[in-house]
Amino acid sequence: MAIISSQNSAVTVEGSGNQNYMPALISLAVLYFMNGFITCLNDTLVPFFKEGFTLSYADSSLVQFYFFLTYGLMSFPAGMIVEKIGYKNGMVLGFAIAAIGALLFYPAADMHLYYLFLAALFVLAIGIVVLQVASNPYITALGPAETASSRLTLIQAVGSIGTTVAPIFGAHYILSRLKESGASSDAVKYPYLGIAALLICIALVVYNLKLPKISTGSESAVASPEERRSLFSFRNLNYGSWAIFAYVGAEVSIGTFLTNYIADTLSVGVENANSYVSYYWGGMLVGRLIGSFLLKTLKASQVLTFCAIGAILLVILSVSSNGALAVWSMIGVGVFNSVMFAIIFSLSVVGLGKYTTKASGILSTAIAGGAIVSFSQGYLKDHSTWAIAFMIPVLCYLYIVFFGMNGYKPKAENL
Known part of the structure; x- marks a missing residue:
C-alpha cells in the first residue's frame, strides 16, 4: 500500500x-x-x-x-x-x-x-x-x-x-x-x-x-474567490476518495481471507496455506517494478482501467475453478493491485493546486475501506460461499473501472 x-x-x-x-x-x-x-x-x-x-x-x-x-x-x-x-x-x-x-x-x-x-x-x-x-x-x-x-x-x-x-x-x-x-x-x-x-x-x-x-510553508492568508473554492467541489477528488476506499478494501479483503480460501480450496492446513500469501504481496513488488516503466509511456487512467479489469477477471476465474488454478489466479490479483493506489491518488489530486495536501488527508482517511470491506466480506462468507463473498472485491474493482474511465476527469464527460 x-x-x-x-x-x-x-x-x-x-x-x-x-x-x-x-x-x-x-x-x-x-x-x-x-x-x-x-x-x-x-x-x-x-x-x-x-x-x-x-x-x-x-x-x-x-x-x-x-x-x-x-x-x-x-x-x-x-x-x-x-x-x-x-x-x-x-x-x-x-x-x-x-x-x-x-x-x-x-x-x-x-x-x-x-x-x-x-x-x-x-x-x-x-x-x-x-x-x-x-x-x-x-x-x-x-x-x-x-x-x-x-x-x-x-x-x-x-x-x-x-x-x-x-x-x-x-x-x-x-x-x-x-x-x-x-x-x-x-x-x-x-x-x-x-x-x-x-x-x-x-x-x-x-x-x-x-x-x-x-x-x-504556511498558506497565504488572503485568497481569491477561486482559491476559496470548496475542496469538495473537485469532481475527481470526490470520486477518487471512494476509489481509494474501494481499492484498499479489495486489496486488504483478499489478503485477509486468502489463507482460509487457499486452505479450503486445496484442503490443507492454514499453516501451509499462509505461505502462499507471500506470493500475493510479492506480486505487488513485481507489479510496481513493471509499472514504474510502463507508466512512463502509457496513460495512467488506461493502466488503472486495465488493471482493475484484470483483477475482476482473475477473481471470477478463481471462484469459478478449483485446485491450483483457483489459488494462483487469486494470488495473481496482487500484480494488478500494485499500481492502483498510486494512480488513483495522483488522478484524484490533479488540478487541486494548493488544496493537494488537504486532499491527501481525505484520501488517507479513505484507507478505512480496509476495515469496512473486509468485515463485509467476512459477514457474507459466514452466510454464503466463497464465490459469493468474493463478489465484494469484484464490486470494488468495478467502481475503480468507472473511475479509470470517467470518474478521474475534473468535469463530467460522457464515456
Whole structure:
C-alpha cells in the first residue's frame, strides 16, 4: 500500500543543499519495511484467531476492521501532532506507540482474550498512522524534485519486501504452533515481543540520528474567490476518495481471507496455506517494478482501467475453478493491485493546486475501506460461499473501472 500524508502545508528542507540524505533515506526504508511487515502480519492473525477463539469469519475480520478504522479516526489528529512536534519526533513517537501496541500482545495472550488483542492492534495501528503521516514528507523533500518519484518507488519497493516476508514469518512462527497452542494464544506472545523490541531499537536510533530538518510553508492568508473554492467541489477528488476506499478494501479483503480460501480450496492446513500469501504481496513488488516503466509511456487512467479489469477477471476465474488454478489466479490479483493506489491518488489530486495536501488527508482517511470491506466480506462468507463473498472485491474493482474511465476527469464527460 502506498503512503500518503495528511499535512496541510508544503515541506522544504532547511539549510544548504549539500546535506547527506542517506541516513534519512535508510531510516525511511526501514520504516516502510516495518509498516508493510506489521500490516501484512494481520493476514496471519486472522486465521490464527479464527481457529484459536473459534470465531466466525466476520468476527475474525475485526482484526483488520480495528486496524484500518484507525486511518479514518487518526489521520487528521496525527497530522496536527506531527505539525507541533516535527517530523523526526513524529517518527520516533510513531515507533514508540507501535511498540506499546506490540507489547500489549503479551498480556492479551496471557489472558487469552480476543478483545484485548483488538485493543492492542488499535494502539499498534495508531503508531503506524503517526509514522506514515510523519515520514511521507521526507520522501519528496530529501533530494532533487525531479528524482522524487524514483525515491518513492524505491522506498515503496522496500515496503513490499516487508509485506512479502510477513506471511512467511507468520506461517513459521505463529500458524505452525496453532495445533499445539490449543486453547491458548501463546504463539503470538514472543513474536510480538520481538517486534516491540525491534521498534524500540529503531525509535532510539532515529532519535539519535541527525536528520535534515524539514519546515512547513504556511498558506497565504488572503485568497481569491477561486482559491476559496470548496475542496469538495473537485469532481475527481470526490470520486477518487471512494476509489481509494474501494481499492484498499479489495486489496486488504483478499489478503485477509486468502489463507482460509487457499486452505479450503486445496484442503490443507492454514499453516501451509499462509505461505502462499507471500506470493500475493510479492506480486505487488513485481507489479510496481513493471509499472514504474510502463507508466512512463502509457496513460495512467488506461493502466488503472486495465488493471482493475484484470483483477475482476482473475477473481471470477478463481471462484469459478478449483485446485491450483483457483489459488494462483487469486494470488495473481496482487500484480494488478500494485499500481492502483498510486494512480488513483495522483488522478484524484490533479488540478487541486494548493488544496493537494488537504486532499491527501481525505484520501488517507479513505484507507478505512480496509476495515469496512473486509468485515463485509467476512459477514457474507459466514452466510454464503466463497464465490459469493468474493463478489465484494469484484464490486470494488468495478467502481475503480468507472473511475479509470470517467470518474478521474475534473468535469463530467460522457464515456
